[in-house]
Amino acid sequence: MKVAIIDYKSGNVQSVKFALQRMGVEAELTADHDYIMRADKVIFPGVGEASTTMKVLAERGLDKLIKRLHQPVLGICLGMQLLCRHSEENNTKCLDIFPMEVKRFNAGDSPLKVPHMGWNIIYNLGDALGQKMEKEYMYFVHSYYVEMSEYTIGTCDYIHPFSAIIQKDNFMATQFHPEKSGAVGQLLLDKFLSQ
């Protein structure tokens, strides 16, 4: 199986590669269009700021490429947010694969802190994901979130419910970091790779 991890010099993509390695899967960190197009699975990771990252993607032609992908694609964290229509983070137009808004957490009067950082529970998982991960803790680090929608197949609560996992056609994406979420995170990666 050929797995491509889209490399656009974002922070910590190495962790995704290591996580797959521990599962016995060698993945290629690459920005090469042909390689990505021909891969069996594509992972679109991301840590960073939305507008800068969209610019980097556009410079490398990766924005158009990602929209054309037909194989299973997994977006992670910022990768998930960039698959949506628009992000409030520096008013950024994103890839519009999912027709949702990415909004900033507003703690208001609550004592909750932003970013939402640490381990939180995911629930209401869609049938495709099975029950093994239902109500398990995953590792999150983010200040912006994807609103709830018909594409939400996993929910998390922080200040209010938001999308922890979304899916549409061949695209799936998680707000949490499965590669950093211990044994349970590995289940999610397994699920994706065995699609």
Added chain:
Amino acid sequence: MLAKRIIPCLDVKEGRTVKGINFVDLKDAGDPVELGAAYSREGADELVFLDITATHEKRKTLAALARNVASQVNIPFTIGGGIGAIQDVDVCLSSGADKVSINSAAVRNPRLVEQLAMQFGSQCIVVAIDAKQIGDQWVVHLNGGRIPTEVELFSWAKEVSDRGAGEILFTSMNHDGTKNGFALNATGRLSRELPIPIIASGGAGSAEHFYEVFTIANADAGLAASIFHYDEIPIRVLKQYLKDHSIPIR
């Protein structure tokens, strides 16, 4: 609900952990990677590695440590110890660390916090503060607590938070090593006054101490070293205790 985090801290010198001789079932308890992976299996929520090697090749040492840990450990980890420049942070993060912790360098050059937050994002910048209560003042200390400064804990914590730090790792030097419990008043005040997570460190000696620091002081995470290394409180047991006492725990 966001879980409270339990964080073992490992001191690493020349690629070897400094403490950790009593730890369970390890082939090599001196290997930071193996020890880290064991903690992860035990249920640690995050790991902190402090590299205390004195070397001119600090950057290479940090990168190797980050890479080795990242390849084996499937939970988030922080690298710290002598990080003084943007390039140090860059190599740690690009080698697989999730966060870096800076301490003395931030006090010497507070703008560094801002630069790092801008370049890498607040979420990966932990500012570690070692402070000692002298009279009614909490005085920030440098170089692992050896050098006192003119800086006061609460104003310094507020300043680094304003400058973009993502978390504060507060160690009370008065409590560190005593096993009599965390500095509840100071930790509580930091949690109340700051909009970023507080990791409490120094003084953990029992499961009750973690309960107190999460409830009375409202810390987001509790960090300890020797009680975990010497297996005095296995992480599994600690987490079960906290769960039984209604603390949100993974």
